Amino acid sequence: MIRPHELAAIRRGELDLAFRAWDRPRVRVGTRMRTAVGLVEVTEVERVALSALRAQDARRAGAASVQALREVLSGRPGRAVYRVGLRWAGPDPREQLREQIPDAAEIARIRAWLDRLDAASPHGPWTRATLALIDRSPGVRAPELAAELGRETLSWKADVRKLKEKGLTESLAIGYRLSPRGEAVVDAGGPPRERAPRPSGTALPRTIGAPATRGLLAEGITTLEQVAERTPEELRALHGVGPIAVERLGEALAERGMAFRPG
CATH class of the missing domain: 1.10.150 (DNA polymerase; domain 1)
Structure with a gap:
């Protein structure tokens, strides 16, 4: 877990370390994590002694002092301390994907993929209903959307992430909306749906x-x-x-x- 202000500092290059008290390493070198600021890559994972931490380590991890860092890590007795190197690795590739309008052949492949998701789901078919709901309710909180479909929030959000992987939806500060790619898939084979214009300007972080x-x-x-x-x-x-x-x-x-x- 990386806090939002730490993510922003990693993106600016001001932070490049994190320290975690784990029973075992939870990431490995080369891991790329999708975050609110884009991709964050793990550059090193090393077990270290608590007593070996220095003021420079605290600064690079965004801690107030080395003593404060040690106190946080010592609060989990029995866990080993790991030094994790981090760097911003660029924007989330899904941001580019969601702007790409698919042609007819690609739309057919995406729809076949949606059919496979529906067939494998223990909740029954859900992809079209979810896309339609997000389409008509942009910016509505996930619990409200899930309840409208009779779904449990966490399970439904996990399904929405599958759509996001294909660039069909995008997360807003609150709720979701269809991407231009998702709109093209929903509209294919029929008249384009009338939608409110997309807001101009830079979205709130x-x-x-x-x-x-x-x-x-x-x-x-x-x-x-x-x-x-x-x-x-x-x-x-x-x-x-x-x-x-x-x-x-x-x-x-x-x-x-x-x-x-x-x-």
């Missing part, structure tokens, strides 16, 4: 959390460009938008050459 996202949406703020029109003080005054969320918004703005409006 998922790292700010759901309460902050709801607070911004309630204020009509849906993009980073709109965030840049506000001061940090104005944003912190919104319900659910706390100091940490504002800090992460500032990081997201800086990565794109933007900043908050001066106070």
Whole structure:
């Protein structure tokens, strides 16, 4: 588990280590993890002694001090301490895939794949109903969507991730929407469905959390460009938008050459 602000720092190249107390290694060198900031690659996994940790290790892992790092790791007695090297390995390849509009032959292959998912599912056919529901309910929370289909949330979200692997859906700060690729698959063989225009601008980062996202949406703020029109003080005054969320918004703005409006 890597916290959102740590992911942002890894992407900026400010952090490149993590330390974990495990009963055994949970990752290996070369592992690439899909995260909210793209791919994070494991560059080393080494067992280390707690007493061997130094101030430089703490800085590279984002800890306040080496003592603070040792206290966190010593809270799990009987576990070995592992040093894990990390680096940002680029954007999630699914981001490019979901923009690629399939031709008729590829649509046929995708539909055959959906048929296989339906046939193998213990819940019965679910792929078309899920795509249709996300299509008509973008930005709705997963528990509400799952309940509408009579599904348990975690199980249904696991199924949605299968669709995301094929570039058919994309996760929003809250809920999902169909990608252009997914829309093409849903519309194939019939008239295109009328949909609201896709919002222009840069989407709010998922790292700010759901309460902050709801607070911004309630204020009509849906993009980073709109965030840049506000001061940090104005944003912190919104319900659910706390100091940490504002800090992460500032990081997201800086990565794109933007900043908050001066106070």
